[in-house]
Amino acid sequence: MHTSTRSxxxxxxxxxxFKKSQALQGIDLEVRPGEVMALLGPNGAGKTTLVKVxxxxxxxxxxxxxxxxRHVVDEPEKVRSTIGMAGQYSTVDDMLTGFENLRLIAGLRGFGRRGARRVADELLERFRLTDAAGRTAxxxxxxxxxRLDLAAxxxxxPPLVLLDEPTTGLDPxxxxxxxxxxxELVAGGTTILLTTQYLEEADRLADRITVIDRGKVVAEGTSDSLKATAGQRLVLYVAEDHEIDPATRAAARATGLVxxxxxxxxxxxxxxxxGRAALARALAALADEGVEVLEIGLHRATLDDVFLGLTSRARREAA
Structure with missing residues (x-):
């Protein structure tokens, strides 16, 4: 049994x-200290189940x-003492002020009265909530x-904070x-495990991304490395509707795909x-078809392309 404290x-x-549903099917995962790992997957992929474990x-x-x-089954209290958690929905008490919420949690964490007030004040300032400290949540x-959830x-x-779909339901x-x-948490050295359905969120925040689907890891790496595995895309635009079909034939000839x-x-x-060879073939094929394009080029794959390709493939294999 490997219990490296380096992770x-x-x-x-x-x-x-759960009953007949396999939520997790042999998940392997490592998050290194000081990094942000994003768990990316569709609804029902197993992200929240893993966080609950x-x-x-x-x-x-x-x-x-x-x-x-610390082993999550053998040493649960020690595990809980070293983590912070912000779930999909706000856990703050609406009837308490921002200050009272944080003071309450500090008390539950073992701080005395004076220490709890100090911690609450510091976190309110850190998350720019001092002006709203006396207002109810x-x-x-x-x-x-x-922000109050994150402060809590x-x-x-704690050296590790788990964020389970922290921006679900929020406006832009x-x-x-x-x-x-x-x-700001990352800049302060906090390690973060983040679950999300938002591709932009994973792309923006994570050092590494693990894509899971149907309880299995289907890919892992940096955003750039995952995009590189998806290759490039030939994209072209035409001016008239009647040019779409011949342009489609030209693209099919150039790439060998539909x-x-x-x-x-x-x-x-x-x-x-x-890449460039396909672009040259496409230009030749378009000339044969007599189509003049408004724009043509090679586009790098997006995280959307990676995500859709990986999860749809996993679901086809499962089926």
């Missing part, structure tokens, strides 16, 4: 089944998981509530506000593996 999180072959809320059926060197905006997760300065402005707050066509945008695109 903030170490997951080895975790399985978890790591926070000792549920026990795995088999396998091992260590958090800050019910009056906070979505972004302010999420940092009471006691509040989402940006939350991302800024997460960035292109994706957006008739409303008059856009044709297909994956390529040989």
């Amino acid at each position: 903030a999180v170490l997951v080895q072959g975790i399985y978890k089944t 790591l926070t000792t809320l549920i026990k795995p059926d088999s396998g091992n998981a260590f958090v800050n060197g 019910a009056t906070y905006s979505g972004g302010m509530r999420r 997760a940092l009471v006691g300065a 402005e509040s989402r940006l506000d939350t991302w800024e707050a997460v960035g 292109p994706a066509v957006d008739r409303r945008a008059r856009r044709v695109e297909a994956a390529v593996t040989d």
Whole structure:
């Protein structure tokens, strides 16, 4: 059994089944100290189940998981003492002020009265909530509530913070506000395990990304390395509707694949593996078809392309 304390999180072959549903099917995962790891996957992929295992809320059926060197089943209290958690929904008490929420949590974390007040004041200042400290949480905006959630997760300065879909349901402005707050945590040296469905969120915040689907890891790496595995795409636009079909034939000849066509945008695109050579073939094929394009080029794959390719493939294999 490997119990290296060099890992903030170490997951080895975790399985978890609920009735007939296999939520986790042999998950392996490692999060290094000081990094942000994003767990990316569709609804039902197993992200939240894994977080519940790591926070000792549920026990795995088999396998091992260590958090800050502590076994989640054998040493649950020690695990909980070293983590902060912010879930999908706000956990603050609407009837209490921002200050009272943080003072309460500090008390539960073992701080005395004076220490709890000091911690609450420091965190309110850190997350730019000092002016709203005396207002009840019910009056906070979505972004302010999420910042208060993050502040609560940092009471006691835990070395690891788990964020389970922290921006679900937030408006764009509040989402940006939350991302800024997460960035401040990272700058302070906090290790973060983040689950999300938002591709932009993973792309922006994570040092590494683990893509899971149907309880299995289907890919892992940096955002750039994952994009590189998806290659490039040949994308072209035409001016007239009647040019779409000949342009599609030209793209098919150049790439050997069936292109994706957006008739409303008059856009044709297909994956390529040989970049410039495919572009040259496409230009020749378009000339043969007598089509003049408005725009043509090679586009780097996006995280959307990676995510959709990986998860759809995993679901086809499962089926």
